[in-house]
Amino acid sequence: MTMTDTVPAERTPDAPATLYRLEGVTRTYTQKQRVVKALTGVDLEIGFGEFVTIQGPTGGGKSTLLQLLGALDKPTSGSISLGAAELSSASPTALGRIRAEEIGFVFQGFNLIPTLTAAENVNMALEPLGLSGAERKTRVDEALAHVGLADRGDHLPTELSGGQQQRVAIARAIVKRPRVLLADEPTGNLDESMRDEILVLLERLCAEGLTLVIVTHDSAVAARASRRLRLAKGVVTDITRG
Numbered sequence: 001m002t003m004t005d006t007v008p009a010e011r012t013p014d015a016p017a018t019l020y021r022l023e024g025v026t027r028t029y030t031q032k033q034r035v036v037k038a039l040t041g042v043d044l045e046i047g048f049g050e051f052v053t054i055q056g057p058t059g060g061g062k063s064t065l066l067q068l069l070g071a072l073d074k075p076t077s078g079s080i081s082l083g084a085a086e087l088s089s090a091s092p093t094a095l096g097r098i099r100a101e102e103i104g105f106v107f108q109g110f111n112l113i114p115t116l117t118a119a120e121n122v123n124m125a126l127e128p129l130g131l132s133g134a135e136r137k138t139r140v141d142e143a144l145a146h147v148g149l150a151d152r153g154d155h156l157p158t159e160l161s162g163g164q165q166q167r168v169a170i171a172r173a174i175v176k177r178p179r180v181l182l183a184d185e186p187t188g189n190l191d192e193s194m195r196d197e198i199l200v201l202l203e204r205l206c207a208e209g210l211t212l213v214i215v216t217h218d219s220a221v222a223a224r225a226s227r228r229l230r231l232a233k234g235v236v237t238d239i240t241r242g
Helices: 062-069 092-102 118-124 133-146 162-174 192-207
Strands: 018-031 034-047 051-055 077-082 103-107 180-184 211-215 227-232 235-241
Touching (some): 062 180, 092 103, 103 162, 118 133, 162 180, 180 192
Parallel strands (some): 051 227, 180 211
Antiparallel strands (some): 227 235
16 A cells, blocks of 8 residues: 555646745734744745654744644734645634645644544544545555554554554544644654654655654654754744755
8 A cells, every 4th residue: 555545646747846835924922911922934835745843942933833834723924825725814614624634633642532442543533524434444444554553443542552552643644635744742752662663654654745744852853854944932043954
């Protein structure tokens, strides 16, 4: 099975190379009667099929940027687009559709429902798409096989290792065939061996066409990326090519 079984090829020869475009993006909010400038004038492009990591000090704006990329929040000013969709002006309904169809999420905490099997957890991501039961089963089986868990679909999270649980979380993210996978410290709860296994899996998915953006404190993770961003005080201060 190849990545095209799980994630559709979105780019054609005539399609633009840029998946994300951010122009003058700021995000401010009020916290305990204090104005916090989480992002300050971020200009950034992320191309189709790139593997990008974001590093920086705590409070530097990394999580805020990931939320904007994930259509979970809107900028205070500036524009952010995902392909042809302008996220900064989209309606809540449109943003919900984009999250459901085009963006996969993976987190440090695996966020699996403990009373559901691996297959049922993966299937949850397909509920908003209105697919038939047969199509959903096919996609779930393919996604679990793609992350090396074809024989673990009927296992509960407590019956799986940490690395296997994160693989289930990745299967849940890719089962809807998104254009991009956003990950927040996806190896933070894993030992070095499991971390490396997950990184190899993510690199393979990226090589097969999935755009990958990871927030990480781990320099070993960042070193694997094709482009490394550093975000401090709400500003992208460094861009390093792998």
